[in-house]
Amino acid sequence: MSTANPVIALDVMGGDTGLSLVIAAAEIARERYPKLRFRLYGPEAAIRAALAKAPRIAADSVIVHTDQQVLGTDKPSQVIRRGRDTSMGLAISAVKAGEADATVSAGNTGALMAMAKLTLRTMEGIDRPALAALLPTSKADMIMLDLGANTECDAENLVQFAVMGAAFARTVLALPKPRVALLNIGVEELKGTDELKDAAALLRGVELPMSFEGFVEGDGIGKGDIDVVVTDGFSGNIALKSIEGTARLVTGLLADAFRTSWLTKLGYLFSRGALRALRGHIDPDTHNGAVFLGLNGLVVKSHGSASARGFANAIGVAHDLIVGDIARRISDDLDNFRAHRPVLTPEGEAGDDLPAGDA
Amino acid sequence: MSTANPVIALDVMGGDTGLSLVIAAAEIARERYPKLRFRLYGPEAAIRAALAKAPRIAADSVIVHTDQQVLGTDKPSQVIRRGRDTSMGLAISAVKAGEADATVSAGNTGALMAMAKLTLRTMEGIDRPALAALLPTSKADMIMLDLGANTECDAENLVQFAVMGAAFARTVLALPKPRVALLNIGVEELKGTDELKDAAALLRGVELPMSFEGFVEGDGIGKGDIDVVVTDGFSGNIALKSIEGTARLVTGLLADAFRTSWLTKLGYLFSRGALRALRGHIDPDTHNGAVFLGLNGLVVKSHGSASARGFANAIGVAHDLIVGDIARRISDDLDNFRAHRPVLTPEGEAGDDLPAGDA
Structure with a gap:
């Protein structure tokens, strides 16, 4: 080997x-x-x-x-x-x-x-592994984690997920400085749980090979302005499945729409190539291959209903992670984070750089 | 008045x-x-x-x-x-x-x-009000709550949301016994947080004018098999915005697909009527009017970007809730729940009816 x-x-x-x-x-x-x-x-x-x-x-x-x-x-x-x-x-x-x-x-x-x-076993410096996967956006693909491995997460877990997700994006999406954000119910600094506010303060306070963009809301996942969306496994699983369900709902309604009359069937014939491209863009097979990050060894999960081409894509993700040596990237970034870790004040803010805000 | x-x-x-x-x-x-x-x-x-x-x-x-x-x-x-x-x-x-x-x-x-x-002020028997709204599915519309009023919720809050959501569905969707489920990351009894397991045990253990269906996952929201999806405000907001974002992503890709060539433009002309029906089915205007449930008085929020027709739909929701006397329905159901409230065992199970399961 x-x-x-x-x-x-x-x-x-x-x-x-x-x-x-x-x-x-x-x-x-x-x-x-x-x-x-x-x-x-x-x-x-x-x-x-x-x-x-x-x-x-x-x-x-x-x-x-x-x-x-x-x-x-x-x-x-x-x-x-x-x-x-x-x-x-x-x-x-x-x-x-x-x-x-x-x-x-x-x-x-x-x-x-x-x-x-x-x-x-979990790799050194990681408290909990996370499940990460690629998702389509209106622009390039993005990565979301955790998708369900950890129901509840603290700020430390979220920071580790951000480090792992950024390493994944650098390896598989070839982005030198991926844009990373925490999934939240608002983009203002005061929104969300204490865990999210603390994780944001930690990520703002340290230099890592990523561009930390603060918070992103659910409707920002598909926009393509964020490369790595970080969240606990509960919210991540809800978001992922809501996205999958809605994509199926809309494409199902679209198929029904084309079946309504001979005129719409003719319309479908003329549009077929472009509609296939749309289907390909959001096809789960194209984005197959969820990765368990944070273990001493790479484990990739292929979707149960993937085609041979889809399963081959999951093998491709494993290939890219091996060749890109993701384990070394994650462990270097964690060392760097520990060496420059900001100290959180009781209000969950790193140092004096952040505005006090208005509760 | x-x-x-x-x-x-x-x-x-x-x-x-x-x-x-x-x-x-x-x-x-x-x-x-x-x-x-x-x-x-x-x-x-x-x-x-x-x-x-x-x-x-x-x-x-x-x-x-x-x-x-x-x-x-x-x-x-x-x-x-x-x-x-x-x-x-x-x-x-x-x-x-x-x-x-x-x-x-x-x-x-x-x-x-x-x-x-x-x-x-909050109505008697309700600890926290919740934000509820209508969403499209592949079948009839459904209701989801809380959509962001409460970041964290306990089992008691979730039960109250279920009671309020069921009353909303009976009033606005005219369903005598709406199917209610808790949003979770799996449908098995052992999945999810303690709050969810306790809420499920409470809802299973009492007779209310609803059919309690257990848990539903994110991809079940749009299927149309559940009339009321109950969740905390964090997950609900994430799910709602993920759904909105994905609907916009897919319809945006669809619009792009029809613009690729003169052939696809012709295809669009032939399919226009059916595609308009699809757009209408998932149009936020059609489902406009989020309701703050659980206050001593009705407050309906119209979407900031709604058209006049959309705003009129929000007024229509207010009208239906007034005429259907939702406040009385909620307070009757809460009285009934309190009168027959099951006692939870330390494992979060109501009585002896539930299987012990396998952790």
Whole structure:
């Protein structure tokens, strides 16, 4: 294993995705990144059969046999007790053992998170790992975290999420100084919870490779003026799913609109190419690959309903994070933050720089 | 004043809306509800000039003169100190004095909330008022609350919001037994904060004129299977604005898509009618009129960028709540809840009916 030839451990039995879809995705990813190598965790005979249709990866992929899998209905507590020999458990252990640089699984999120935390442990300087993902905006893509790993977060957690999210944006979106903001219910300094105000004061008070933009509201997520939106896992999950639900609602209503008459059907025919481009812009497959940041090892979650192309995108995210050495970036930034950490006054303000405000 | 002839106090200087737009909205609302009467708060000469174009309401509207207004930039604390004689302050006071059954204002939300709470006070049995509004789904409209009045809420607050939201749905959506759910990051009983689990246990344990459906996730808001989504003001505001932002993002991308070539422009021409229907379905104007529930008096907030038709819809919401006597419905349901209130065990479960679960 070396970053010259990144190795990815694939859980070929994760979720309802299907073994042959995962193998097809690996084949697509190999075409994009010829140096990628795979370790495939699942039933050997079925993997060999699927590899017959994947000539690029058939020769040099390592197969690790197991018949056991994590089911969508398994609870995290069950998986922690009995999941070590499943395809998911073995793939994560490969990262821990240094046999792979990252793992990608479409398995159930709670189980994947629990097993990844237990096996890989949280990296030094991070109190809690967070789930991060790419989202479309009217301009370029952006990153949001935490999307559900931590129901409640303190200011320290939020600052760590900001550091990790900025490192993610520099690595995957190639932004030298990403614009980072905290999700809040107003952009004024006095809005929101104490945790948010303290986190803002800390982030304003220190130099990090990011441009801290203060607060952003829910309708700012899709505008494209912020590259990294930081929030606790409760609000982040609510925001993410509200966005997904609304995108589905509007595109569903749009499909209905085109079905109303022969005239609108004709209109659809004329507009088809452009509408496909719109669909592609907001397609979950295009933005597939949520990352657990803050562990000693990379774990990427592919959406349960992703296509082979979508799963290949999740593999692409893992590839970019390995090649960009995100772990080193995060740990350098944390060292820098600790060295220059501002002292918060009891009002949650860093030093004397901030206006006193009006409650 | 009587519900036979409901009287609405209009803040004609609220927000950037413009006095003549508010008068035009009142004229539209009067056409829909001939029994409605208005009290108009603002500069008398300008109101008289605008009434020249509003023949239906010109004769029997009462004008209360003031030159003072709440600005969009005013802080709630300033408005509380100095806002009593503004158009907003006087309109709210008219509700308190029994001169009007409700007030409608497009003024700044924080100021309106602060002044309404101070003047009208919270109704008996309610600890905190909440902001509620109608939202479109793929089926019928639904109601979400709280949308930002309370950053943090306990289980008791959430139960009260559920009672108020259900009364709102029965009154405005004419649903005899609305389906109510708590917004959460999963639908399983063990997901989310303690406040949510306790609120769910309380709502499961008592008979109220609603069908309690447990938890709903962010992507369930737009599906149309829940009539009332209950949440704290932080998550509610994040969800609402994420939904608004995404609807704008997708419709903006759609407009761009139709502009790509002469072929897509032709396609738009053929589809125009159906696309207008889609736009109408998710139009904020159609769903205008957020309500502060839980005060001794009705206060409706119109969106700052609403059209006259949109503002008339907010007046329509006020009309329906007056005629449906929402205050009595809420207070009857609270009495009923208190009389049959379940006792929570330390694990946050009502009695022995619930499964113990697996942490």
